[in-house]
Amino acid sequence: MILNNNNTDLIRKYVNEIYIALANINKILVFDLDDINYILIIISNHFNIRPEDIGERTRVLGYVSARRFFFVFTRALFENLSLSVISTYVQRDHSTVIHGIREFFNLIESRNKEEIKHFNILADQLIRTDEEKQKVISFFREELNKRRKNYDKYFGSSESQRIFARTNDTRQNRP
Numbered sequence: 001m002i003l004n005n006n007n008t009d010l011i012r013k014y015v016n017e018i019y020i021a022l023a024n025i026n027k028i029l030v031f032d033l034d035d036i037n038y039i040l041i042i043i044s045n046h047f048n049i050r051p052e053d054i055g056e057r058t059r060v061l062g063y064v065s066a067r068r069f070f071f072v073f074t075r076a077l078f079e080n081l082s083l084s085v086i087s088t089y090v091q092r093d094h095s096t097v098i099h100g101i102r103e104f105f106n107l108i109e110s111r112n113k114e115e116i117k118h119f120n121i122l123a124d125q126l127i128r129t130d131e132e133k134q135k136v137i138s139f140f141r142e143e144l145n146k147r148r149k150n151y152d153k154y155f156g157s158s159e160s161q162r163i164f165a166r167t168n169d170t171r172q173n174r175p
Contacts, residue, residue, distance in 0.1 A: 035078075036081075
Protein backbone atom coordinates (compact mmCIF):
# COMPACT_ATOMS: atom_id res chain seq x y z
CA MET A 1 0.00 0.00 0.00
CA ILE A 2 1.39 3.38 -1.04
CA LEU A 3 0.88 6.16 1.49
CA ASN A 4 -0.45 9.45 0.19
CA ASN A 5 -2.73 12.19 1.55
CA ASN A 6 -5.91 10.23 0.82
CA ASN A 7 -4.63 7.12 2.57
CA THR A 8 -3.30 8.95 5.63
CA ASP A 9 -6.65 10.70 6.15
CA LEU A 10 -8.40 7.35 5.91
CA ILE A 11 -5.92 5.80 8.35
CA ARG A 12 -6.43 8.68 10.82
CA LYS A 13 -10.18 8.19 10.59
CA TYR A 14 -9.86 4.47 11.36
CA VAL A 15 -7.40 5.08 14.20
CA ASN A 16 -9.88 7.56 15.71
CA GLU A 17 -12.67 4.98 15.45
CA ILE A 18 -10.43 2.34 17.03
CA TYR A 19 -9.64 4.64 19.99
CA ILE A 20 -13.32 5.26 20.53
CA ALA A 21 -14.17 1.56 20.23
CA LEU A 22 -11.45 0.62 22.74
CA ALA A 23 -12.67 3.29 25.12
CA ASN A 24 -16.21 1.96 24.93
CA ILE A 25 -15.14 -1.66 25.35
CA ASN A 26 -12.83 -1.07 28.30
CA LYS A 27 -14.91 1.72 29.81
CA ILE A 28 -11.62 3.58 30.35
CA LEU A 29 -12.87 6.85 28.97
CA VAL A 30 -16.23 8.35 29.72
CA PHE A 31 -17.17 10.96 27.16
CA ASP A 32 -19.85 11.67 24.65
CA LEU A 33 -18.63 11.99 21.08
CA ASP A 34 -21.46 14.41 20.31
CA ASP A 35 -20.20 16.78 23.01
CA ILE A 36 -16.70 16.81 21.52
CA ASN A 37 -18.14 17.48 18.08
CA TYR A 38 -20.27 20.22 19.65
CA ILE A 39 -17.09 21.86 21.00
CA LEU A 40 -15.48 21.55 17.58
CA ILE A 41 -18.48 23.12 15.82
CA ILE A 42 -18.89 26.02 18.27
CA ILE A 43 -15.19 26.91 18.11
CA SER A 44 -14.99 26.62 14.33
CA ASN A 45 -18.10 28.80 13.92
CA HIS A 46 -16.60 31.39 16.25
CA PHE A 47 -13.45 31.61 14.11
CA ASN A 48 -15.39 31.36 10.81
CA ILE A 49 -13.77 28.15 9.63
CA ARG A 50 -15.18 24.72 8.86
CA PRO A 51 -14.87 22.10 11.64
CA GLU A 52 -12.84 19.80 9.40
CA ASP A 53 -10.39 22.64 8.66
CA ILE A 54 -9.27 23.11 12.27
CA GLY A 55 -6.68 20.40 11.61
CA GLU A 56 -5.40 22.26 8.54
CA ARG A 57 -1.59 22.42 8.34
CA THR A 58 -1.31 26.18 8.53
CA ARG A 59 -0.06 28.81 10.93
CA VAL A 60 -2.79 31.32 10.14
CA LEU A 61 -3.86 32.86 13.45
CA GLY A 62 -7.53 31.90 13.20
CA TYR A 63 -6.73 28.22 12.68
CA VAL A 64 -4.06 28.16 15.39
CA SER A 65 -6.37 29.90 17.88
CA ALA A 66 -9.23 27.54 17.05
CA ARG A 67 -7.01 24.50 17.66
CA ARG A 68 -5.70 25.99 20.90
CA PHE A 69 -9.22 26.63 22.25
CA PHE A 70 -10.34 23.18 21.15
CA PHE A 71 -7.46 21.64 23.11
CA VAL A 72 -8.16 23.71 26.23
CA PHE A 73 -11.93 23.18 26.36
CA THR A 74 -11.76 19.50 25.45
CA ARG A 75 -9.07 18.85 28.05
CA ALA A 76 -10.97 20.85 30.70
CA LEU A 77 -14.38 19.29 30.09
CA PHE A 78 -13.18 15.72 29.44
CA GLU A 79 -10.39 15.13 31.95
CA ASN A 80 -10.42 11.36 31.30
CA LEU A 81 -9.77 11.87 27.61
CA SER A 82 -6.13 11.22 26.68
CA LEU A 83 -4.06 13.75 24.77
CA SER A 84 -3.68 11.26 21.93
CA VAL A 85 -7.43 10.98 21.45
CA ILE A 86 -7.85 14.77 21.53
CA SER A 87 -5.10 15.13 18.94
CA THR A 88 -6.83 12.76 16.50
CA TYR A 89 -9.69 15.24 16.10
CA VAL A 90 -7.32 17.77 14.54
CA GLN A 91 -4.88 15.38 12.87
CA ARG A 92 -1.99 16.21 15.19
CA ASP A 93 -0.04 14.35 17.86
CA HIS A 94 -0.27 14.60 21.65
CA SER A 95 2.69 16.98 21.94
CA THR A 96 0.80 19.55 19.85
CA VAL A 97 -2.03 19.41 22.39
CA ILE A 98 0.43 20.01 25.24
CA HIS A 99 2.01 22.92 23.36
CA GLY A 100 -1.39 24.45 22.53
CA ILE A 101 -2.53 24.34 26.15
CA ARG A 102 0.79 25.80 27.32
CA GLU A 103 0.56 28.62 24.78
CA PHE A 104 -3.01 29.37 25.85
CA PHE A 105 -1.93 29.84 29.46
CA ASN A 106 1.07 31.92 28.38
CA LEU A 107 -1.27 34.27 26.52
CA ILE A 108 -3.74 34.42 29.40
CA GLU A 109 -0.97 35.16 31.91
CA SER A 110 0.37 37.93 29.67
CA ARG A 111 -3.14 39.44 29.70
CA ASN A 112 -3.63 39.11 25.93
CA LYS A 113 -6.94 40.93 25.41
CA GLU A 114 -7.87 39.04 22.22
CA GLU A 115 -7.31 35.65 23.85
CA ILE A 116 -9.34 36.63 26.92
CA LYS A 117 -12.15 38.02 24.73
CA HIS A 118 -12.32 34.80 22.68
CA PHE A 119 -12.21 32.69 25.84
CA ASN A 120 -15.10 34.56 27.46
CA ILE A 121 -17.27 34.32 24.34
CA LEU A 122 -16.54 30.61 23.87
CA ALA A 123 -16.97 29.83 27.58
CA ASP A 124 -20.44 31.40 27.50
CA GLN A 125 -21.38 29.15 24.57
CA LEU A 126 -19.69 25.92 25.71
CA ILE A 127 -20.16 25.81 29.48
CA ARG A 128 -23.78 24.86 30.02
CA THR A 129 -23.95 23.51 33.58
CA ASP A 130 -22.45 24.26 36.99
CA GLU A 131 -20.64 20.91 36.82
CA GLU A 132 -18.93 21.92 33.57
CA LYS A 133 -18.05 25.30 35.09
CA GLN A 134 -16.41 23.55 38.06
CA LYS A 135 -14.46 21.27 35.70
CA VAL A 136 -13.05 24.27 33.83
CA ILE A 137 -12.19 26.10 37.06
CA SER A 138 -10.41 23.05 38.51
CA PHE A 139 -8.53 22.56 35.21
CA PHE A 140 -7.33 26.18 35.36
CA ARG A 141 -6.26 25.81 39.00
CA GLU A 142 -4.38 22.62 38.19
CA GLU A 143 -2.52 24.20 35.28
CA LEU A 144 -1.63 27.32 37.26
CA ASN A 145 -0.37 25.19 40.16
CA LYS A 146 1.86 23.28 37.73
CA ARG A 147 3.29 26.58 36.55
CA ARG A 148 3.90 27.71 40.12
CA LYS A 149 5.73 24.46 40.90
CA ASN A 150 7.95 25.03 37.87
CA TYR A 151 8.75 28.54 39.12
CA ASP A 152 9.54 27.07 42.55
CA LYS A 153 11.82 24.52 40.95
CA TYR A 154 13.86 27.10 39.05
CA PHE A 155 13.76 30.15 41.33
CA GLY A 156 13.09 28.70 44.78
CA SER A 157 9.80 29.06 46.61
CA SER A 158 10.51 32.47 48.17
CA GLU A 159 11.44 34.04 44.81
CA SER A 160 8.47 32.33 43.18
CA GLN A 161 6.13 33.83 45.78
CA ARG A 162 7.58 37.27 45.04
CA ILE A 163 7.05 36.78 41.29
CA PHE A 164 3.45 35.69 41.76
CA ALA A 165 2.79 38.43 44.33
CA ARG A 166 4.16 41.01 41.88
CA THR A 167 1.92 39.77 39.06
CA ASN A 168 -1.11 39.79 41.37
CA ASP A 169 -0.34 43.36 42.51
CA THR A 170 -0.05 44.63 38.94
CA ARG A 171 -3.27 42.88 37.96
CA GLN A 172 -5.18 44.47 40.82
CA ASN A 173 -3.95 47.97 39.87
CA ARG A 174 -5.07 47.66 36.25
CA PRO A 175 -8.34 49.28 35.18
